[in-house]
Amino acid sequence: MNSAIKKVVIAGGGTAGWMAGAALSKLMGKHIEVVLVESDDIGTVGVGEATIPTLHVFHRLLGLKEQDVMAATNATFKLGINFENWHDVGKDYLHSFGFLGKDCWACGFQHFWLKGKQQGLVSEIGDYCTEHLAARQGRFAVLPNQDYNHAYHMDASLYAKFLRNIAEENGLKRIEGKITDVLQHDANGYIKALQLANGELIEGDLFIDCTGFRALLIEQTLNTGFDDWSHWLPCDSAIAVQTESVEKPLAYTRSIARESGWQWRIPLQTRTGNGFVFCSKYMSDDQAIETLLANIEGKPLNQPRVIKFKTGTRRQHWNKNCVAVGLSSGFLEPLESTSIHLIQRSIVRLMQLFPSQGIDQTDINEFNQQTKLEMDNIRDFIILHYKVTDREDSRFWRYCKNMPIPASLQHRIDMFSQSGKVYKYGNELFGESSWIQVMMGQGIMPKEYHPIVDVMEKDELSNFLNNIKTTAKRKVDTLPPHTDFINHYCKSNMI
Numbered sequence: 278m279n280s281a282i283k284k285v286v287i288a289g290g291g292t293a294g295w296m297a298g299a300a301l302s303k304l305m306g307k308h309i310e311v312v313l314v315e316s317d318d319i320g321t322v323g324v325g326e327a328t329i330p331t332l333h334v335f336h337r338l339l340g341l342k343e344q345d346v347m348a349a350t351n352a353t354f355k356l357g358i359n360f361e362n363w364h365d366v367g368k369d370y371l372h373s374f375g376f377l378g379k380d381c382w383a384c385g386f387q388h389f390w391l392k393g394k395q396q397g398l399v400s401e402i403g404d405y406c407t408e409h410l411a412a413r414q415g416r417f418a419v420l421p422n423q424d425y426n427h428a429y430h431m432d433a434s435l436y437a438k439f440l441r442n443i444a445e446e447n448g449l450k451r452i453e454g455k456i457t458d459v460l461q462h463d464a465n466g467y468i469k470a471l472q473l474a475n476g477e478l479i480e481g482d483l484f485i486d487c488t489g490f491r492a493l494l495i496e497q498t499l500n501t502g503f504d505d506w507s508h509w510l511p512c513d514s515a516i517a518v519q520t521e522s523v524e525k526p527l528a529y530t531r532s533i534a535r536e537s538g539w540q541w542r543i544p545l546q547t548r549t550g551n552g553f554v555f556c557s558k559y560m561s562d563d564q565a566i567e568t569l570l571a572n573i574e575g576k577p578l579n580q581p582r583v584i585k586f587k588t589g590t591r592r593q594h595w596n597k598n599c600v601a602v603g604l605s606s607g608f609l610e611p612l613e614s615t616s617i618h619l620i621q622r623s624i625v626r627l628m629q630l631f632p633s634q635g636i637d638q639t640d641i642n643e644f645n646q647q648t649k650l651e652m653d654n655i656r657d658f659i660i661l662h663y664k665v666t667d668r669e670d671s672r673f674w675r676y677c678k679n680m681p682i683p684a685s686l687q688h689r690i691d692m693f694s695q696s697g698k699v700y701k702y703g704n705e706l707f708g709e710s711s712w713i714q715v716m717m718g719q720g721i722m723p724k725e726y727h728p729i730v731d732v733m734e735k736d737e738l739s740n741f742l743n744n745i746k747t748t749a750k751r752k753v754d755t756l757p758p759h760t761d762f763i764n765h766y767c768k769s770n771m772i
Contacts, residue, residue, distance in 0.1 A: 281634050283309060286481030288456060288471060288494055290315035293603025293620045294487035295437040296335070298444035300624045303339055305631070306448045313444070314471055314479055316455040326543045326550040327355055327530045327614040328428040330374055331706070335621045339443065343419070347767035349439045350431035351545045353526040354759060356412035358613065360718060362534035365667040370718030371529065372613075375408030375426040377710045378745045384727035387697055387713050389742065391726040398739050400746070402717065406710070407749045412529045416756035419766065428614070430530065430543045430550070452479060456488075459498040467598045467636075468494060483598050483632070486605040495591060495601040502592035503607070509660050509682060510588040511673075512538055512610055516565050517552040517582055520575035528759045532612065535568060536560070537673040541611070542573075546769040549575060554610055557585075559673045586610075590652045595644045598636055600627055607652065612659050618706065622651060647704070654705040657686040658715070665690065665719040690721065697723035 285301055287294050294313055302311045336346060346352070357373030364370065378386030386405065393399040403409035408426050411417055417427065445451065454473035462469050470480040486494035495501050507513060526544030533540040538555030553569040560568075566581050590607030594600065601607075602623045609615055626647055630640045664682050668674035689712065692698050699712045733741065756762075 280482070282482045282632055282636070284481045285309055285311050285483045285485065286471060286479055287311070287313040287485045287487055289313075289319075289487035289489060289605075290437065290441075290451075291487060291489065291603070292433050292437050292617060293489075293605075294485075295440040295444060296617075296620050297485050297487060297602055297624050298449050299339060299440040299447075300335070300628065302444045302447040302449040304628065308633070311444075311449045312452060312479060312481065313449060314452045314454060314456060314473070317453060318455060326433055326545065327358075327430050327541075327611070328617050329614050329706075330426055330428045331618050332428060332621065333425045335625070338625070341443075344767045346436075346439065347429060347431070347763075348770050350429070350435040351547055351769045351771055352429045352431040352767065353544055353546055353763060354417050354528050355428040355430050355530060355614075356408045356417065356426075356528045358530045358532050359412075360532050360534070360662070360715075362668075363532070363539075363662055363666060364718060364720045366670065370714070371403055371409060371412060372711060372714045372718065373403060373406055373409035373412050373529075374428065375406050375424070375710070376708075377402060377409075377713060378405040378742075381729065383729045385697075385699070385709055385713070386745075387699075387717075387723075388727040388730050389733075389738065391697055391723060392730045393738055393742050396735060396738070398735075398742055402714070405742070405745045405749060407752050410749050410753045411756060412527075414753055415525075415528055415759045416753055417528050417759045418756045418762045430526070430545055432545060433617075452477075456493060459494055461498065465597070466499070468498065483600070483636070485627075486599055486601045487603050489604040490586060490608070492591075492601065492605040494599045495594075495596060495605055499596050499599060501596045501601075503587075504589050504592055505587060506589040506656060507587055509656070509680065510610060510663070511556045511558065511676065512554045512588070513586060514557045514562065514565065515552055515554045515584045515586070515610075516562075516569050517550070517584065518569065518573065518580070519578040520549045520551055520573050521578060522547060522549055523575040525758075525760045526763070530614065533572070534668070535572075536671045538565070539612070540569060540572060546763060547771050548578060549573075554612075556673055559671070590649075590656075593641075593645050594623065594648045595627075595641045600644070602627075606648075609652070609655055609659055612662060613655070613707075615655050615659075615706070619651070619655075623648065651704070651706060653683075653685065654702075654707065657683055657689070658707045658711070660686055661690070661712075661715055662719065665716065665721060667720055690716070693723060694721050695723065696725050697727065 361369045458472040460470045470478045531542040537559040541552045543550040663677040701708045
């Protein structure tokens with residue numbers, strides 16, 4: 278496979294397929310042919326309707342206007358996730374976007390806050406973050422020159438449709454058909470072509486597997502292997518249902534811990550997305566459906582559907598001339614809305630390492646190494662929510678509280694518990710503010726703070742903390758209600 282890559286074939290549509298198709302056709306379409314094969318008979322999972330702020334990078338690459346994307350996808354703004362009953366029943370906390378307070382060269386803001394807490398000078402740590410405060414007060418606006426610390430709740434199927442239009446405008450060819458076989462080169466096992474049910478052969482040089490959990494190319498054909506993480510992330514099932522809206526949309530996602538899993542509630546402009554992620558070892562599908570339907574608001578708009586999954590990751594995300602993107606590459610449950618981010622990162626990483634002059638193993642190795650580091654970081658962050666809890670009210674929560682965890686996560690917990698220190702390594706997704714909010718929210722309060730904070734006298738520390746808090750409050754007070762801004766800025770095309 279030392280010949281130049283002239284034709285890229287994307288197997289499967291959905292969010293992953295059309296994100297890949299839109300990016301490759303618009304940004305590289307002058308140099309390569311891009312083809313996407315999908316069947317109208319095969320449905321998509323399409324339940325992930327919440328994003329994180331990194332999606333702005335993808336939209337800027339494609340030159341997309343935020344208002345256009347949001348209006349087309351029935352979107353609302355998202356400033357964080359509210360975790361209810363995770364630390365313990367009846368205890369809630371908000372993990373917001375943005376940054377907590379102000380850091381100094383030696384330590385993060387949490388150390389100033391911890392000393393202030395000892396001296397009775399502070400309120401909750403979220404009061405020192407604009408996005409945290411705005412989410413709780415239901416206020417938001419996109420202002421000139423502001424940091425893009427917001428994300429979206431959106432309809433994933435409408436997002437795929439929006440991107441399909443962009444892809445086809447930029448020369449992508451969509452072929453309707455069901456893939457019945459994957460042909461390989463005899464000499465090296467590289468994928469040669471996709472065979473469709475009507476007998477048509479779709480040949481290509483580079484193949485992108487967007488076939489979801491089936492992983493038709495990367496696993497069923499290339500036998501790449503899978504690392505199972507279900508001993509750390511035991512939930513293996515989800516129920517999804519849409520309901521009519523009964524209230525103005527919140528500016529955050531709700532994640533509500535239940536007896537053997539957790540429920541999501543994601544507000545769009547004209548409806549609400551609901552779901553329940555659970556472990557089938559402790560709860561049946563019928564019990565899960567009953568639990569979800571007993572805890573929704575508004576009339577259901579469709580029948581609840583059950584989705585089965587296994588948490589884990591492919592041992593290689595790029596194998597031979599096949600790159601797995603989306604669910605085919607692995608699955609981390611949607612607790613922190615990372616699914617679309619991982620799709621985006623795979624696409625951007627592929628374009629950065631694109632094998633224009635032929636596939637080279639060094640590019641494959643770099644792609645896989647970067648992807649593994651990112652997956653491991655996100656995995657640890659999600660495990661943290663389950664492991665660090667005071668809940669012992671069910672077999673599920675007792676298992677989570679007592680399960681062994683990766684050494685990398687244990688190190689982070691031990692370091693923060695003792696000294697309040699937390700670090701972001703390289704290109705990890707979750708930064709210090711995220712780790713701090715979740716660890717404190719789940720009940721960890723550090724024993725110590727950094728001694729450099731003692732340089733400040735009590736009055737100086739009090740003024741420092743109050744200025745940050747006052748500045749955040751003053752900014753939020755100038756913002757309009759979330760719903761008012763949506764109606765002005767990006768009202769849904771469905772209304």
